Amino acid sequence: MSSAAESTRQVSRPVSRVVRMRKSPVGRFLWKVPFWTLIALIFIYALFPFYWALRSAFTPDQALFNTPIQYFPHNPTLQNFRDVLGSSLFRHALLNSTIVAGSVTLISLVIGSIAAYALGRFRFRGKSSVLYLMLSMTIFPQIAILGALYTMFTGFHVVGPFHFPQLYDTLWALIFSYLIFTLPFTVWVLTGFMRALPADLEEAAYVDGATPLQVFYKVLLPLIAPGLVTTGLLAFIAAWNEFLFAVSFIQSPGKYTVPVAIFSFTGSSGNAFQTPWGQLMAATVVVTVPLIAATLLLQKRILAGLTAGAVKG
Amino acid sequence: MSSVVTPTPAPRRRRRTKLQRRQTRLAWLLLVPALLVVAFVAIYPLGKTVYQSFTNQQFLAGITPTKWVGLDNYTQIWHDPAWKHAVILTLKFTVITVSFEFVLGLIIALVVNSSFKGRGVMRAVMLVPWAIPTVVAAEMWKWMLDDTFGVVNDLGVRTHVLSHSQAWISNPSTSLGAVCAVDIWKTTPFVALLLLAGLQVIPTDLYEAADVDGASKLQQFWRITLPLLKPAILVTLIFRTLDALRVFDVFAVFFGNRLDTQSMAIYIQSATVGDGNVGLGAAASVFMFLIIAFFVVIYVTFMRVNEE
Numbered sequence: 001m002s003s004a005a006e007s008t009r010q011v012s013r014p015v016s017r018v019v020r021m022r023k024s025p026v027g028r029f030l031w032k033v034p035f036w037t038l039i040a041l042i043f044i045y046a047l048f049p050f051y052w053a054l055r056s057a058f059t060p061d062q063a064l065f066n067t068p069i070q071y072f073p074h075n076p077t078l079q080n081f082r083d084v085l086g087s088s089l090f091r092h093a094l095l096n097s098t099i100v101a102g103s104v105t106l107i108s109l110v111i112g113s114i115a116a117y118a119l120g121r122f123r124f125r126g127k128s129s130v131l132y133l134m135l136s137m138t139i140f141p142q143i144a145i146l147g148a149l150y151t152m153f154t155g156f157h158v159v160g161p162f163h164f165p166q167l168y169d170t171l172w173a174l175i176f177s178y179l180i181f182t183l184p185f186t187v188w189v190l191t192g193f194m195r196a197l198p199a200d201l202e203e204a205a206y207v208d209g210a211t212p213l214q215v216f217y218k219v220l221l222p223l224i225a226p227g228l229v230t231t232g233l234l235a236f237i238a239a240w241n242e243f244l245f246a247v248s249f250i251q252s253p254g255k256y257t258v259p260v261a262i263f264s265f266t267g268s269s270g271n272a273f274q275t276p277w278g279q280l281m282a283a284t285v286v287v288t289v290p291l292i293a294a295t296l297l298l299q300k301r302i303l304a305g306l307t308a309g310a311v312k313g
Numbered sequence: 314m315s316s317v318v319t320p321t322p323a324p325r326r327r328r329r330t331k332l333q334r335r336q337t338r339l340a341w342l343l344l345v346p347a348l349l350v351v352a353f354v355a356i357y358p359l360g361k362t363v364y365q366s367f368t369n370q371q372f373l374a375g376i377t378p379t380k381w382v383g384l385d386n387y388t389q390i391w392h393d394p395a396w397k398h399a400v401i402l403t404l405k406f407t408v409i410t411v412s413f414e415f416v417l418g419l420i421i422a423l424v425v426n427s428s429f430k431g432r433g434v435m436r437a438v439m440l441v442p443w444a445i446p447t448v449v450a451a452e453m454w455k456w457m458l459d460d461t462f463g464v465v466n467d468l469g470v471r472t473h474v475l476s477h478s479q480a481w482i483s484n485p486s487t488s489l490g491a492v493c494a495v496d497i498w499k500t501t502p503f504v505a506l507l508l509l510a511g512l513q514v515i516p517t518d519l520y521e522a523a524d525v526d527g528a529s530k531l532q533q534f535w536r537i538t539l540p541l542l543k544p545a546i547l548v549t550l551i552f553r554t555l556d557a558l559r560v561f562d563v564f565a566v567f568f569g570n571r572l573d574t575q576s577m578a579i580y581i582q583s584a585t586v587g588d589g590n591v592g593l594g595a596a597a598s599v600f601m602f603l604i605i606a607f608f609v610v611i612y613v614t615f616m617r618v619n620e621e
Contacts (some may be wrong), residue, residue: 037426039435046438046502049453052464056456069467071517095544115347122340130344131376137355139552142607143578147365147591148358150372169418180354187347188487212339240610243562244578248586259448263566266452277456294439295444303436303506 050288056281057081062277080282085276092254099173101239105232106177112186113228117216119187120194121202131191137184142177146248148268149177149284153249173249174257178242182235189234189305192221193227224238230305237291258287329580330429368563372589378559385440387595395572396597399580401606405489406576414553418504423538425505433575436509439502447499451566454495458482482567488574492563500556511545512538513590551612558605577601 056064057080059073084090119127153173155166167173202215210218221228242260250256255311265280290309295302369382389568390396442450458462460480469475482492515538523533561578569575570583579600585594 027613035424035427035429038420038430039431042421042424043435045439045498046442049450049457049498050441052457055455065462067462067467069462069464071464109531112351114343118343122336124337124340127340130348133351137351137607140355141553141555141598141602143559143581144602145355145358145362146582147370147585147594147598148361150585151365151591152358152361152372154372156599177354179350183347183350183354183361219474230372239446241448243446243448243565244582246567248582259446262446262452263448266455266566275460277459280452281456284445284453288445289450291446292441292445295440299437299440302440303510 017293020283050292052290053281053284056278058284059278061276061278080278081246081286083276084279084282084286087279089253089256089261089264090286093256093258094287096171096255097258098238100174100178101236103175104182105236106238107175108179108182108186108235109228109232112183112190112231113224114216115187116190116194117220119191120197121220134184134191137180138156138188140184142180142182142244145158145180146244147290149245150172150248168249169255171255174242177245178239178248181238181242186231189231192226193224197223226301227305228247229298230301233294233302234305238296240291262287278297328384332429342460345406346403362595362598365592366599368592370592370595371552372591382592387600389593390596396580399494400572400600402489402574403558403560403577406493406496406560407554409489409493410500410557411553413493413497413552414501414504417501418508418549421501421505422508422512426509438508439505441502442499443503443506445499447562447565450499451495451563454491454498455482455567458491458494485573488568492560492567492574495563495567496557496560500553506551506554507552508542508545511542514545515541527549547612547616551609553606555605555613558608559601577604584613 012064052150055071055073058076058078059070060075060077060079063070079123118124118234120133150168153166155164155168164174167176197220202219204213205219211294241259242257243263246257246260250260253261262283264279265283266275332403366460367381367383367387368379369385370379405575412597415477421439425432425439445453458466458481460466460478460483463481465481466475466478470478474608479487481487519537519541520533523537528536561582563584564574564576568579570579570587575583577597578601581594584590
């Protein structure tokens with residue numbers, strides 16, 4: 001009885017007007033309008049600030065500080081780019097950032113992949129504690145150790161018999177301190193990659209008499225190469241973008257990294273006329289374009305790495 | 314039935330073979346470099362921060378000899394209106410940005426999750442704000458929000474949303490909104506991508522079944538999408554909250570050391586580096602650490618309660 005009643009109810013259920021409209025061809029088209037409007041809005045929202053930086057970088061100074069505002073440069077110029085790339089401060093900053101981010105990435109990948117080998121391919125007691133330690137380090141507030149690192153770097157710091165070297169105002173201070181956020185992250189993500197490899201992978205190699213170290217760099221490392229690229233890029237971007245330590249530990253302008261150099265354009269205050277906005281925007285474009293290019297190129301891998309680092313945490 | 318059958322004794326696993334012991338030793342050996350780095354870069358400085366918070370440690374320690382001052386730093390900070398202000402401002406910033414980023418991010422994730430032409434392009438576009446360094450993003454927005462030549466004012470006045478140009482950053486009543494706007498712009502796509510990853514794990518046949526049963530799209534969202542997305546949502550919220558609480562870059566670019574607009578991190582950095590008062594900064598760091606820990610505990614208990 002109940003089934004019959006239900007089936008009739010199902011049939012006679014009035015199809016709402018919205019649904020009927022959505023099924024007709026015209027309705028289907030109209031239904032898509034809000035959807036595509038939303039897409040367009042997201043698109044503009046995400047890209048407009050970057051477009052504005054581009055537009056300002058190509059606009060000559062006299063047009064930049066003029067109202068009404070030009071939404072597209074009438075007389076585009078490369079002068080801002082020439083000025084900013086001609087300044088030794090900015091060129092040094094690009095070099096310094098490359099050195100720092102490159103070294104940090106390299107060190108993290110070497111140490112991190114070795115640790116990931118242990119955590120991903122071995123069974124031993126204490127493994128999960130190490131993993132938890134690494135995970136808790138990834139959410140570590142860097143500001144909490146600012147003062148301690150600051151005093152350690154002055155050169156007057158003694159740990160037992162060990163005299164800590166004076167790193168203040170050197171790039172070493174940054175390379176050392178950036179490991180706090182790149183290394184645990186690298187270990188965490190690479191462990192995931194190591195674990196995902198098939199379980200009996202090493203056995204054949206062991207049977208052939210390979211040592212664990214050989215297994216590591218001849219069998220496993222080539223297989224997680226995509227993981228190394230992703231993790232390396234994410235670590236590089238994180239180090240390239242870091243600002244708090246860079247602005248605290250570096251004093252001489254010749255050793256500024258990119259974020260500090262860009263920050264020094266505007267300083268803490270100052271009005272629009274004093275800030276060379278055209279040059280500043282040219283600098284932001286120069287700094288950002290390689291990052292965006294790398295990101296778009298490795299889009300899929302980055303997404304995988306980001307979600308491995310965050311969602312599975 | 315099963316209780317009647319006596320379980321066969323499990324093979325004894327306690328005794329570890331020689332191979333296992335060797336494996337364990339090798340594994341720890343491989344972990345030595347990573348653990349040494351973590352100990353040196355994170356754990357030792359953290360302990361040192363706690364210790365320093367009880368001393369009058371100065372950056373130029375040669376001039377003022379360092380001595381134990383007990384809880385002096387803590388009481389000083391507790392009674393410092395600037396610190397209280399910084400805490401409240403940072404909490405406001407956190408609540409505003411995290412809720413906006415979550416709602417907007419969820420909408421974007423839902424839109425991009427539905428299949429349409431150009432979905433790949435859209436996803437790539439969403440990575441652009443994420444890839445831009447925070448300092449750079451803040452400078453871009455600072456220029457867009459400029460009171461005379463900023464595009465935001467121009468657009469606002471042209472469309473008659475604004476009656477006249479605003480000094481968004483220097484005006485105390487809009488400055489918080491201005492920093493929030495930068496953070497929301499930069500991080501919403503990231504939040505959307507994390508939620509999108511969560512959405513893609515939900516099996517599609519659940520929706521097909523719901524369609525057959527005549528559930529509306531809204532019902533499907535509340536009954537299927539949201540409950541199954543909960544783990545991804547919670548992890549995203551934790552990450553975002555912790556990030557927002559330690560915000561530094563945007564505040565530094567927009568306000569420098571302006572006293573009425575300090576975040577907790579700005580307060581600590583200017584006490585430590587600006588004034589060289591490392592002990593005081595360390596005490597503030599410990600306070601901040603406790604606030605962050607408080608949020609972690611709330612989230613984790615919330616997650617536990619939900620799992621049961």
